[in-house]
Amino acid sequence: MPKDINWMQLHDDLERFERRIRLAVYYHQKNNPENEPNKRENLIFPLVPSTKNWTSPKSNNPAIELFLTNVRKEALNPGNIRKARDNLTKEERIAIKNLKCNSNNIIRIQDKGSRVKEWSDKWLVQQQITSKIANWVVNLEPKAGEAFGNVKTQKNNPLRLITSCCGTAIERLSELTEFYLKPLAKKLPAFIKDTTHLINEIDKLNEKGPLPPDTLLVSWDVVVMFSNIDNNLGITAVKKALDSREINFPQLNVLLKQLKFA
Secondary structure (H helix, E strand, C coil): CCCCCCHHHHHHHHHHHHHHHHHHHHHHCCCCCCCCCCCCHHHHHHCCCCCCCCCCCCCHHHHHHHHHHHHHHHHHCHHHHCCCCCCCCCCHHHEEEEEEEEHCCCCCCCCCCCHHHHHHHHHHHCCCCCHHHHHHCCCCCCCCCCEEEECCCCCCCCCCEECCCCCCCCCHHHHHHHHHHHHHHCCCCCCCCCHHHHHHHHHHHHHHHCCCCCCCCCCCCCHHHHHHHHHHHHHHHHHHHHHHHCCCCHHHHHHHHHHHHH
């Protein structure tokens, strides 16, 4: 924990963190996906998040409440205050200082919010989105994206670059695009969501009985998969999947515009 702490801000952050965790648990228990597996897939328009500040009651899951209690206890414990180590080298600090002092360098945030507003208004007139979605998809107070790295100590290159678009002008446009593309991915012949999904699929195979003696279970790892996907080939593959939709809504050109931009 850093030495200079804004305790009021820390308290507010903890309140927001606890609220998000309890809301996630509350709606996970309330909306059982086994009872309504196709509820979201049958929607024509995505659900716009509510702006209400309602907070769910404390969770009936003791593990969740114990976790939140321990997080708050550790965060507010004065004994955890220490001087934070600089995560930049001396040379990097000097480089940043020189960039700031050099008047020839002008660093500005690229503003794409106005174009999103222009497109949302056009799609609204074409009845491709609702007025509620048109107002939601435009972030009137966007911020710059962030690039950071996850440490990969088991590899020669210790950092895996991650670009976060949270809070940017295109974040909600990406969510809107994902809403229509995600169901198409689930219909692919080979679709694995994550490790848990893979384990569940293997368990289903085991429940059917032993596999034939000559069965081989094969897996592979694609190196730098997303960076190696050609943009044009990726868009072509998405276009082919969109053409297979039973309901051609929204229009193909609308979704391709969202895909290329977001």
